[in-house]
Amino acid sequence: MAEIQLRNLSKRWGSFVGVQNFDLTIGNEEFLVLLGPSGCGKTTTMRMIAGLEDITEGEIIIDGKVVNDLEPKDRDVAMVFQSYGLYPHMNVYENIRFPLKVRKVDPATHDERVRRASAMVELDEFLHRKPAELSGGQRQRVALARAIVREPNVFLMDEPLSNLDAKLRVSTRAQIKNLSHELKVTTVYVTHDQIEAMTLADRVVVMSKGIVQQVGTPTDIYDMPANTFVASFIGSPAMNLVDGTLSGGTFTAKDIEISGLTGPDGPVTLGFRAEDASVSDGPAQVNANVYSMELLGDATMVTIRAGGAMLSVKAHKEYRSEIGDAVSYSVPSEICHLFDATSGERIG
Ligand code: ATP
Numbered sequence: 001m002a003e004i005q006l007r008n009l010s011k012r013w014g015s016f017v018g019v020q021n022f023d024l025t026i027g028n029e030e031f032l033v034l035l036g037p038s039g040c041g042k043t044t045t046m047r048m049i050a051g052l053e054d055i056t057e058g059e060i061i062i063d064g065k066v067v068n069d070l071e072p073k074d075r076d077v078a079m080v081f082q083s084y085g086l087y088p089h090m091n092v093y094e095n096i097r098f099p100l101k102v103r104k105v106d107p108a109t110h111d112e113r114v115r116r117a118s119a120m121v122e123l124d125e126f127l128h129r130k131p132a133e134l135s136g137g138q139r140q141r142v143a144l145a146r147a148i149v150r151e152p153n154v155f156l157m158d159e160p161l162s163n164l165d166a167k168l169r170v171s172t173r174a175q176i177k178n179l180s181h182e183l184k185v186t187t188v189y190v191t192h193d194q195i196e197a198m199t200l201a202d203r204v205v206v207m208s209k210g211i212v213q214q215v216g217t218p219t220d221i222y223d224m225p226a227n228t229f230v231a232s233f234i235g236s237p238a239m240n241l242v243d244g245t246l247s248g249g250t251f252t253a254k255d256i257e258i259s260g261l262t263g264p265d266g267p268v269t270l271g272f273r274a275e276d277a278s279v280s281d282g283p284a285q286v287n288a289n290v291y292s293m294e295l296l297g298d299a300t301m302v303t304i305r306a307g308g309a310m311l312s313v314k315a316h317k318e319y320r321s322e323i324g325d326a327v328s329y330s331v332p333s334e335i336c337h338l339f340d341a342t343s344g345e346r347i348g
Helices: 042-050 092-102 107-120 136-148 166-183 194-200 218-223 228-233
Strands: 004-013 016-026 031-035 057-062 077-080 154-158 186-191 203-208 211-216 240-247 250-253 256-258 266-272 286-295 300-306 309-315 326-330 337-340
Touching: 004 042, 016 042, 016 057, 016 211, 031 042, 031 194, 042 077, 042 154, 042 186, 077 136, 092 107, 092 136, 107 136, 136 166, 166 194, 186 194, 194 218, 203 218, 203 228, 211 218, 211 228, 228 240, 228 266, 228 337, 240 309, 250 266, 286 309, 300 326
Parallel strands: 031 186, 031 203, 077 154, 154 186
Antiparallel strands: 004 016, 004 057, 203 211, 240 250, 240 266, 250 256, 266 337, 286 300, 286 326, 300 309
16 A cells, blocks of 8 residues: 655756646556656656656655655565666576565575566566577566565656557557556556557656646546647647647638637637548648658558648548649638637637
């Protein structure tokens, strides 16, 4: 059982702000993902929770207890890093057992605990091997088993999949999801990969430049991005964003005219997702020329230049056209998002 409260947490080095006023309660057994581009403060936040980084301002409360001044070893949190951090001279069994020795856990229980943890990550056959004799995925599983063996209240994972190849990343991702569900441990997971965030998280925290941009379920964040930063960070491809003018509910920009919108007259940023627009034979809201086409297997991604921006539109997998062809797209007003042209905040 562990609820983690982050109360107005800030980290500064001199005048440089790494994390600013991070305020959130992470529920017991929740899988929370910190997502954002490189340098946005994800790792710093996690290191503060772990006790590896001093806090400039604010409080961290785990299970009702302020832990600001507790040493990492006294926090009952287990960390898994991108670099596995295994001891090269120890075999897999000894690596997994190590945290039990350090914490002076009753030696009579070690063998059973090591075997249970290694079975959970399917490492039973590799217990005698040294890390150098393992693949990247197997090493990462040793690191996971070493975190599991402690039976901590909190898991902190910092990009644990980033050293794995694409296929292994997908299978290890599923394994992490399954483990966190089975073990019922509160988990904070750092990644810059939005697919990882969307597939793993109960809730996602999107960060930029040390500041939380939005907290929500993957669906919330995808369907109702709070601002243009979140809109352009979530989704593959990113949401199309076009600057233009709203007047009497009609948005206009070069090549684009969409009516039936609700919002204040004036300059706005309009957003829509590639998968929500479709090629149109009849009256269309976007008229442009094809810039490029990519076959994705299950669909064709068409890039067009319209409204002074490059826009992506997903078409049927059989759809074919030539670069330069004139094309028309239907972009229904119901699927459009509106953002303030200056602040980027969502307005509709
Ligand atoms: P990445 O995905 O690249 O790991 P991140 O979101 O985890 O990025 P952090 O490692 O939290 O980013 O770093 C946040 C910001 O704080 C960065 O701009 C980084 O350069 C800065 N920073 C980190 N550690 C220090 C330090 N010890 N002294 C000064 N600045 C630091």
